[in-house]
Amino acid sequence: MQAMGRLAGGVAHDFNNILVVILGYAELLLSKFKEKDTTRNQLERIVDAVNRAAALTKQILAFSRKQVIDLQVVSPNDIVSNTMSIVKTMLPEDVEIALNLSPEVSNIEADSHKIEQVLMNLVINARDAMPAGGRLFIKTNEMDIEETSARNLHLKNGRYAVISVCDTGIGIMDDVMPHIFEPFFTTKDKGKGTGLGLSVAYGIVRQHNGTIQVESMVGKGSEFHVYLPVTEKSKEKNISKPMQDKYDAFSGHERILVAEDNEAALIIISDTLTSLGYYVATAENGYEAVRLAEGAKEPFDMLVTDVIMPRMNGKELFERLSARYPSMKVLFISGYSDEIIYKSGVKDKNIALLEKPFDNQKLAKTVRQVLDANPL
Numbered sequence: 001m002q003a004m005g006r007l008a009g010g011v012a013h014d015f016n017n018i019l020v021v022i023l024g025y026a027e028l029l030l031s032k033f034k035e036k037d038t039t040r041n042q043l044e045r046i047v048d049a050v051n052r053a054a055a056l057t058k059q060i061l062a063f064s065r066k067q068v069i070d071l072q073v074v075s076p077n078d079i080v081s082n083t084m085s086i087v088k089t090m091l092p093e094d095v096e097i098a099l100n101l102s103p104e105v106s107n108i109e110a111d112s113h114k115i116e117q118v119l120m121n122l123v124i125n126a127r128d129a130m131p132a133g134g135r136l137f138i139k140t141n142e143m144d145i146e147e148t149s150a151r152n153l154h155l156k157n158g159r160y161a162v163i164s165v166c167d168t169g170i171g172i173m174d175d176v177m178p179h180i181f182e183p184f185f186t187t188k189d190k191g192k193g194t195g196l197g198l199s200v201a202y203g204i205v206r207q208h209n210g211t212i213q214v215e216s217m218v219g220k221g222s223e224f225h226v227y228l229p230v231t232e233k234s235k236e237k238n239i240s241k242p243m244q245d246k247y248d249a250f251s252g253h254e255r256i257l258v259a260e261d262n263e264a265a266l267i268i269i270s271d272t273l274t275s276l277g278y279y280v281a282t283a284e285n286g287y288e289a290v291r292l293a294e295g296a297k298e299p300f301d302m303l304v305t306d307v308i309m310p311r312m313n314g315k316e317l318f319e320r321l322s323a324r325y326p327s328m329k330v331l332f333i334s335g336y337s338d339e340i341i342y343k344s345g346v347k348d349k350n351i352a353l354l355e356k357p358f359d360n361q362k363l364a365k366t367v368r369q370v371l372d373a374n375p376l
């Protein structure tokens with residue numbers, strides 16, 4: 001299992017580098033076309049497809065359950081609504097969908113992409129359980145989980161948002177039920193299922209301090225309830241479209257040094273930051289970055305560096321530079337799962353880390369946040 005996790009992590013790293021480039025250029029092009037342009041529409045499809053590929057890579061990484069999760073305040077209803085367009089394309093015509101989203105549901109602190117992935121996995125299972133058609137029911141709710149049930153569900157007591165995915169399919173037999181969350185457990189024909197869907201979903205939900213509870217009756221159907229702790233916090237206001245305005249909100253004139261051993265990723269990061277107004281210098285390895293920093297007339301305000309680079313890794317590079325330029329800010333970029341990052345020594349709550357693949361927006365926003373943050 002561990003070996004598989006490591007293999008998956010390695011593949012995902014290289015694959016993520018490729019995705020960063022495709023996504024980056026598609027988005028740069030996108031910002032150059034007007035809202036109504038047909039080319040824009042085509043580019044949006046590329047962006048969509050890359051995002052799906054990114055979701056797939058994360059599915060593989062999630063398997064090791066050691067991903068970096070990117071928590072934000074979100075509404076469970078929004079998460080459900082966002083997945084509906086994809087859900088609809090996945091269901092055959094003889095499966096009817098019904099939604100019942102409670103307007104009362106509070107926000108949760110979650111990585112919405114990951115929760116979307118959980119929903120997708122549950123929906124796919126529901127679809128597969130209804131080969132002759134049926135009804136898929138997705139609902140949201142909020143409830144108090146008291147002492148006893150909290151203990152039974154292995155949750156802290158408190159308030160939870162519940163997202164339920166219910167089907168009228170074949171149901172789950174009593175002897176199958178205890179195994180459904182096990183990795184590689186599947187009742188599907190050879191070559192059909194990997195048996196990873198539910199184990200990945202469960203891993204993600206546990207990382208969010210929640211759980212998944214199942215009820216099923218053979219021949220009648222199944223209900224999967226995803227419990228996620230609610231938060232009092234309110235949502236960050238979304239800066240409205242168009243794309244160009246969003247970018248401008250994150251522009252700046254600071255001097256940024258970028259170190260990244262993957263040439264294509266280096267170019268896209270540097271293009272994005274340059275287009276935002278920053279002064280950017282690029283280095284393909286740590287030594288070159290040190291040379292650039294020491295040779296510069298003015299010190300750099302910020303270092304953006306890949307964590308894993310041959311010979312001198314991102315952490316070593318930052319340590320060398322910050323010894324000489326103590327006010328230099330840093331943003332680490334990585335395509336690896338948590339475990340490898342821990343080993344490289346870069347995992348600290350106070351350190352900014354951007355997970356690959358990221359889109360230009362996210363890069364722009366994170367760079368601005370790091371630059372604006374007060375020194376520790």
Ligand SMILES: Nc1ncnc2c1ncn2[C@@H]1O[C@H](COP(=O)(O)OP(=O)(O)OP(=O)(O)O)[C@@H](O)[C@H]1O
Binds near residue numbers: 192198
């Ligand atoms: N909604 C459901 N109705 C009936 N059985 C289900 C349902 N969801 C899951 N199961 C059972 O749990 C097993 C494990 O599910 P899981 O999603 O982990 O793997 P899978 O669906 O078999 O494979 P994959 O997700 O890779 O396609 C399934 O093979 C099936 O027996």
Ligand SMILES: [Mg+2]
Binds near residue numbers: 121124196197
């Ligand atoms: Mg499945």
